[in-house]
Amino acid sequence: MKDNYEKSRMAVDAVIFTIHEGKLKILLHEREKDPFKGKKELPGGLLQINETAEQTLTRKIKEIVGAQEIFFQQFYTFTDPKRDPRDRTVSIGFIALINSSRINDLSKWFDCNNIKDLAFDHKLIVDKAKEYLKSEINSIIVKQFMSEQFPLNKLQEAYEIIENVEYDNRNFRRQMITSGIVKETKKLEKSVSHRPAKFYKFKK
């Protein structure tokens, strides 16, 4: 019996997270063509000949945020045959993480807890990505959102935003320091109208 299969277009879709203004935000573009013209969609694109999914994503990220290296990771592959109304397209979902200071135009970044009405199945992809990010959180992930040096309270804020919980400030600081994730530097915050924070950095 002959297999009844067809070839498929292969795409990557990236849920690119950043932390800005106390919110976890993601990059969305507005579609200029049908289907779903005018609706927002995730950045992504088709795999070219001789590219792995990771290479496609690296190429796309260069187009979007410049030649910077950014952290990314597969989290799920979406295979519903009807997910693209034009032609069957399998999409490999990635999360990517970027520090907001490396973003020029923040106007296309949206609070990921207030997303609706996206093109294709992109709302589903965003929901799975949020869930994945939260479940996988660790210091390597949070590090992507932090500057080289940062006050401990900013680090706490990052954890709280991603996990949507609140931590006790004293316990949080003690844990970060005694577990050896961070170490303090000699630098202090400047020109703030309150007690200046000490800067910390991640240990290697």
Place this chain on the structure above:
Amino acid sequence: MKDNYEKSRMAVDAVIFTIHEGKLKILLHEREKDPFKGKKELPGGLLQINETAEQTLTRKIKEIVGAQEIFFQQFYTFTDPKRDPRDRTVSIGFIALINSSRINDLSKWFDCNNIKDLAFDHKLIVDKAKEYLKSEINSIIVKQFMSEQFPLNKLQEAYEIIENVEYDNRNFRRQMITSGIVKETKKLEKSVSHRPAKFYKFKK
């Protein structure tokens, strides 16, 4: 500029684990055709028209182990354009878990720590699957390898085999019971030439 993409064949490959004779084993088939004729390979197959990857895998598992429902989960999608020498084939890697009592012929199941020289990139897929299984271990996963009712020492053995560690028997038992994962039954092992074990089962 026109995109330089091509469509791709889409496949699933399943690393189906079971525990048997104190070892974590996986199912491998011998290839009857080139490429890689005579080498062992993972069970899997191409996505048919109108099938999701999960539906393809459900269909394949029926062919392999009968009409039983078994637990499975995506863990990584392999996109190297050269991974199949015939034609580009993207493969969605799944782990699947089955109790060895549901397997008729155990002769095609091999110790997953003693695997070499598989077809395609299947060794890589197996290695990633093992790593994933170990990192994701929890009671739902271990449950798939256990009978409805089981002695606690068998449960401990399952954890030890998957994680490749040893646990203290007293601490392990206390933890399983006090954390509410299992509850004891009234049943005892029969016809063993040592003290009979009490059977436990998973709480819901």
Place this chain on the structure above:
DNA sequence: GCAAAAGTGTTATTGGTACACCCATGC
């Protein structure tokens, strides 16, 4: 001196780890 955010210690509880012997059964 007031507003704003940074920074700091102690206590109680919980969870984890280490450790060695007796028990029930079949033969």
Place this chain on the structure above:
DNA sequence: GCATGGGTGTACCAATAACACTTTTGC
């Protein structure tokens, strides 16, 4: 009675959780 694997308790240490006030700065 011996071989086999099943089953049990305690003490210590580490990690976590709860909790409120003082410090430093700019204006």
